[in-house]
Amino acid sequence: MQDIYDLIKNVESIYDSNTSFTVLKDFERVLDELDLYVYENWAEGELCQGPKIERHWVTCSFMWPRDKMPDPMGGKRLIDYDCKVFFKKDHLIQPRKIESPDDYRPGTKKGKLDRKPIWVVTIQMPKSLVADIFTGYAEEHEFITQPAVAAKAPELEAQPADQAAAASPEGEVI
Numbered sequence: 001m002q003d004i005y006d007l008i009k010n011v012e013s014i015y016d017s018n019t020s021f022t023v024l025k026d027f028e029r030v031l032d033e034l035d036l037y038v039y040e041n042w043a044e045g046e047l048c049q050g051p052k053i054e055r056h057w058v059t060c061s062f063m064w065p066r067d068k069m070p071d072p073m074g075g076k077r078l079i080d081y082d083c084k085v086f087f088k089k090d091h092l093i094q095p096r097k098i099e100s101p102d103d104y105r106p107g108t109k110k111g112k113l114d115r116k117p118i119w120v121v122t123i124q125m126p127k128s129l130v131a132d133i134f135t136g137y138a139e140e141h142e143f144i145t146q147p148a149v150a151a152k153a154p155e156l157e158a159q160p161a162d163q164a165a166a167a168s169p170e171g172e173v174i
Helices: 004-016 018-033 072-079 127-145 160-167
Strands: 046-053 057-065 084-095 113-126
Touching: 004 018, 004 046, 004 084, 018 046, 018 057, 018 113, 018 127, 057 127, 072 084, 072 113, 113 127
Parallel strands: none
Antiparallel strands: 046 057, 057 113, 084 113
16 A cells, blocks of 8 residues: 655655666666557656665556556566566555545544555566666767767869959959
8 A cells, every 4th residue: 555655755765865866767768768658658657666776676666546557568568678567456545635624534634545546567677777778878878969070171272253353453343
């Protein structure tokens, strides 16, 4: 069961750590390079746990509303690249928006908690895949950002008209 409070703490910990933020960007770059976002609903997922960095693996969990399940063919595409993908039904606990006195928890001024059904997809990705994609990205970026060298124009021979214009004084009509 996921709690909105835990999700917020996870996002705060990512922003507090440069390493986690960099690994998460690299993780997302791999998903993008493997064209995962062309499959239905994959682009709409939200991070709920991770990145958990281990010796050989990077693991992240994403969530979707139950009625917007990501296409399992996208998960199959990741499996082809030695990733491990786990789909799980779960619930997200969120405070209810207060619109009437019945929306308060008894004895408090806080909203009641509602359980919303979600899908949680956990992706365990090999670090070697992340490194390979990042290396290719860095090489491509380095190739694009190198400054272009302007080629020197060859010296042109003087034409007869240029010689005549240089020889005649200004204001004189030939």
